[in-house]
Amino acid sequence: MVKRVFEKPLSLMERVLFLDFMKGLSITIRQAFKRTITTHYPYEKLKPPKRFRGFFGHKVINGKEPQPAFTEWVERFKIAVEPGKSRCVVCLLCKRACPVPQLFEIEGEKLPDGKRRVSIFNMNMMLCTFCGFCVDACPVDCLFQSDIHETASYSRKDAVLDLSTLEKIGKDWQNRREDEPDRIWADDNARMRLWYENSPKLG
Amino acid sequence: MIAVILIKVLIIVALVLGLGAFLTLVERKFAGHVQRRPGPMVVGWHGLLQPLADGLKLITKEDLFPSMGNRILYNLAIILALVPAALVFAVIPFGPEFSIGSISVKPILTDVNVGLLLVFAFGSMAVFAIALAGWASNSKYALIGSMRKAGIVISYEVVITFAVMGPIILAGTLSTYEIVQNQIQQKLWYIWVQPIAFIVYLFAMLAETGRVPFDIQEAEAELVTGFTVEYGGMKFGLFPLVEWYVEVLSLSAIAVVLFLGGWSPINIPFIGFVDPLFFLGPFSGFVWFILKLSALFLLTLWIHWTLPRYRIDQITQIAWSVMLPLTLVNLVLTAIIAPLIWR
Numbered sequence: 001m002v003k004r005v006f007e008k009p010l011s012l013m014e015r016v017l018f019l020d021f022m023k024g025l026s027i028t029i030r031q032a033f034k035r036t037i038t039t040h041y042p043y044e045k046l047k048p049p050k051r052f053r054g055f056f057g058h059k060v061i062n063g064k065e066p067q068p069a070f071t072e073w074v075e076r077f078k079i080a081v082e083p084g085k086s087r088c089v090v091c092l093l094c095k096r097a098c099p100v101p102q103l104f105e106i107e108g109e110k111l112p113d114g115k116r117r118v119s120i121f122n123m124n125m126m127l128c129t130f131c132g133f134c135v136d137a138c139p140v141d142c143l144f145q146s147d148i149h150e151t152a153s154y155s156r157k158d159a160v161l162d163l164s165t166l167e168k169i170g171k172d173w174q175n176r177r178e179d180e181p182d183r184i185w186a187d188d189n190a191r192m193r194l195w196y197e198n199s200p201k202l203g
Numbered sequence: 204m205i206a207v208i209l210i211k212v213l214i215i216v217a218l219v220l221g222l223g224a225f226l227t228l229v230e231r232k233f234a235g236h237v238q239r240r241p242g243p244m245v246v247g248w249h250g251l252l253q254p255l256a257d258g259l260k261l262i263t264k265e266d267l268f269p270s271m272g273n274r275i276l277y278n279l280a281i282i283l284a285l286v287p288a289a290l291v292f293a294v295i296p297f298g299p300e301f302s303i304g305s306i307s308v309k310p311i312l313t314d315v316n317v318g319l320l321l322v323f324a325f326g327s328m329a330v331f332a333i334a335l336a337g338w339a340s341n342s343k344y345a346l347i348g349s350m351r352k353a354g355i356v357i358s359y360e361v362v363i364t365f366a367v368m369g370p371i372i373l374a375g376t377l378s379t380y381e382i383v384q385n386q387i388q389q390k391l392w393y394i395w396v397q398p399i400a401f402i403v404y405l406f407a408m409l410a411e412t413g414r415v416p417f418d419i420q421e422a423e424a425e426l427v428t429g430f431t432v433e434y435g436g437m438k439f440g441l442f443p444l445v446e447w448y449v450e451v452l453s454l455s456a457i458a459v460v461l462f463l464g465g466w467s468p469i470n471i472p473f474i475g476f477v478d479p480l481f482f483l484g485p486f487s488g489f490v491w492f493i494l495k496l497s498a499l500f501l502l503t504l505w506i507h508w509t510l511p512r513y514r515i516d517q518i519t520q521i522a523w524s525v526m527l528p529l530t531l532v533n534l535v536l537t538a539i540i541a542p543l544i545w546r
């Protein structure tokens with residue numbers, strides 16, 4: 001049995017005195033005198049949470065790779081390990097996971113000593129949906145998404161991230177935010193101001 | 204004499220257009236704060252110079268014209284929108300008569316004895332501008348917008364005429380200046396005896412100026428601002444300027460004249476006037492007029508940024524089945540009772 005619920009029809013008093021109008025008007029005028037909750041964007045910027053899905057980067061080799069996965073993959077593919085360079089082992093799992101695989105352009109090269117390393121890694125951000133599948137697929141925690149979100153550029157070419165850009169973003173990230181606790185909201189006064197009204201009561 | 208008139212014309216034109224531009228800022232600030240944003244903040248102190256920046260941007264923009272449009276009507280529409288709206292200010296009395304030296308000046312451009320008739324004649328001409336704009340741009344959104352406007356004209360124009368007849372009967376004249384004089388003599392703002400007419404007038408004013416809840420000719424959610432959609436640059440800027448600011452100002456001024464006693468201070472019905480601004484001396488009249496005008500303008504903004512939009516059939520229904528009978532009853536009662544009291 002479905003109980004049907006209708007909006008209560010307006011009573012005569014409400015119709016004659018525009019009471020429902022008054023209700024709306026009183027709400028807007030009360031809001032108008034409260035503090036504003038916006039940030040003045042170009043002058044004032046919010047820090048995105050650590051899990052933010054922004055532009056991509058390659059974490060570089062710095063001794064904090066996930067073990068034993070990293071060593072296994074390095075041994076399997078005979079990858080040249082050079083600190084300060086990309087962790088990528090050219091497994092192409094990211095390209096496989098991606099719903100738009102053609103945006104990846106990944107190539108490896110063979111060094112004279114028989115070892116291998118990544119030589120080309122282009123990601124065309126014009127096609128990316130920022131779904132994060134590629135990041136989940138990466139077995140060595142190389143590819144990741146940073147908090148860079150102001151990504152406007154003057155040409156389409158600028159939207160293609162190449163290997164050196166990715167490494168640069170990765171190094172920058174590892175310096176800035178790698179050690180932060182992985183929380184959804186950063187402890188950030190600017191953000192607190194945005195949400196000061198709905199401080200959640202837990203429990 | 205001609206010099207005085209020229210000075211008046213200059214003051215009114217400068218005031219109307221300058222104020223219209225400045226009111227865009229007022230509106231954006233108000234809208235912002237209603238939605239908990241600060242509005243324009245960058246150009247000047249708290250965005251005070253934003254209208255200048257906007258004007259500069261609009262003037263330097265490219266002037267586009269739809270290839271299949273009608274260029275003459277397209278440009279005529281702009282003139283037809285601006286001129287009648289500005290002309291209404293010719294019959295609005297801004298304050299009491301005063302004298303500089305030996306010349307006595309009435310702060311009204313022409314005190315014609317059919318002032319109110321002129322106001323509503325000009326008001327109806329503004330509709331042609333919108334209809335022409337939609338027709339000349341040869342675009343479906345513009346045409347739908349202007350057809351909607353033409354559709355609701357028949358509802359609010361009738362209603363507004365009947366609404367203002369109450370105060371006219373009470374004052375016994377059509378001259379705007381004398382209507383105010385009569386209110387002062389009778390020691391009565393007509394809003395105290397004509398509250399229904401006042402509400403109906405507000406309703407028609409919102410409909411005429413295309414303000415929410417009756418902004419169906421713009422309807423930015425569905426019609427992408429309706430009849431202005433094919434206009435660009437300053438030509439686009441003029442339409443909202445005229446409709447949303449100049450017309451709201453002129454119709455609010457008429458409402459102040461008709462219902463709120465023009466430049467007279469606060470009224471206690473049938474007893475007299477209380478003037479908390481007496482220390483301003485001869486300026487107090489002007490200040491009262493401006494205060495009432497801005498109160499009405501802010502009320503319009505407040506309603507605009509609160510309510511959702513009515514459908515066209517709902518507007519017509521309200522106008523014909525609620526507002527019109529109300530004003531008719533009001534009119535008949537006024538016509539019966541008014542002569543008993545004042546004559």
Ligand code: SF4
Pocket residue numbers: 097098099100103127128129130131132133134135
């Ligand atoms: S975020 Fe999604 S769409 Fe973008 S590269 Fe990764 S897998 Fe492809």
Ligand code: SF4
Pocket residue numbers: 087088089090091092093094095106137138139140142143
């Ligand atoms: S999944 Fe990771 S390691 Fe494999 S190719 Fe992509 S970025 Fe390189």
